[in-house]
Amino acid sequence: MEAVRAENVSIYYDGYTAVENLTFKLEEGETLLLLGPNGAGKTTLLRTLAGFHTEYIGKLIVFGKHPLEAKDLISYVPQSHYLNERVPLTALEVVAMGGIYKRGFVHFKIPNEILKSAEEVLEFVGLKHIKDKLFKELSGGQKQRVLLARALISNPKLLLLDEPLSALDPSARVEVANILSKIKNEKGITMIITTHDVNPLTEIGDKIMLLNKQLVAFGTPEEVLRDEIISRVYGPLSKAIKIGSKLYCIIGDVHIHRGERR
């Protein structure tokens, strides 16, 4: 089944065109890695798919529905530094948050069955032992895993992850990448992941999209991670290297924005 289809989608943000004339298709169960420099429109595309942003033209379909009608099927995982950690919530309370809003408007107490589900998904991400710890006291990798657990509690069909590896040290990146791999293999959930560092995720990426306000490339990792393609966005120092069967992408410090291309 088709999970996401975009046809000639242009997204506008504060009067500017953030993403222009985008067309792509993602099948159910596939994982799409969304790459591009800062300001390329990755997060805007993700937020539009999540139904947060509605200023766009073109056709955007999520599991056969308009994104706003498909909200029950989608879980959005924001970057953890957007969260207000002054609110002293425990890991369990954060996870439960993903389950309570399908049950009415007033939530004086978290229902027991949601607490049970929250413990189960925390166990799935390997964090049941820290359920009573405050979210702000967790490591970066643990925070990201708690947010993944929160996204999983509502049994979504599409997971949208906004830079789940950003601001994490290398070991935490591997930790989070392993959980994403587990979600793909054991739950078969369709995922769209924005990232600056594709290397820890190439094993789970069925498709890669290179975005720079408009579509630069879309296809399998082998099709997209090629020197001539990535250098169009990340400059001439960027390289794609294959070691064994695994593809690595070395990205230089130079980001070329559309309009700056020579």
Place this chain on the structure above:
Amino acid sequence: MIPEYLLRALLASIMISVLLGMLSPLINMKGLAFLTHATFHSLLFGAVLGMILGLLIGNLGIIIWVALVVTIFVVITIAEIENRGFTSDTAIGIVSSFVAGATVLGFGILYKVMASRPYFALSESIVSYLTGEVFLITISDLEMLIFGGFLLFLLMLFLYRNFLYVSFDPEGVESYGGNVRAYLMILYVIVGAIGALIVKTVGLITLQVVAVLPGAIAMMLSDDLRKIVGISLFLTLSIEILSIFLAYATNIPPSGITTILLGVIYGALTFKK
């Protein structure tokens, strides 16, 4: 034998402490200090408008209701501007400038109306809105405070978790099917309604401090939510009661004592840290 007015003041203080003790941590966690400030200023505009209307129709009992309606209108306007994509500070800035200007103009009109009518009782009323006068609280004021306060307390209690979640991650709440707009609107209305309900006893000048500092102090002392709310409630209650007895003994306005005591505790903790 405790004088009746002192008993009324103590009962009012208990209700005020319960409301502000619960609300204050939320104000700090959500970062609503600026909104609280704007809201409480709109109370002054509402009170001035209420006094003008009260003098014109000969019923000063409407002051509190006009203040309440104006404040709720102001917070709803701020929430609506925020919902259109503006930041909270921008929304508050836009609305506050109109409220501040209207308040000054309102005072001009009020003085003209007062000059044409007997206004002895009203001049006392203006002062109590600014400085608070818990010892002058009447039985009907107390009934309104307890009844209205109880309703607001229940509303806050049942939606407290939702307010926490909206403060923690509004997009997350929306993503999982929660109505962020409605929760924020209710929270803002609670801030405005609590302000309107207690302004005459706490006083506009000191209301901001009493609404913000207990939560800020509690958050310095604990990371546990239940303890934060508990400390905030206990602190507000003990400082309010202590202030009443000190005011009774020294003839100094209790709201001034409350504010200074809270400031001393906050300052001492900050320096200690």
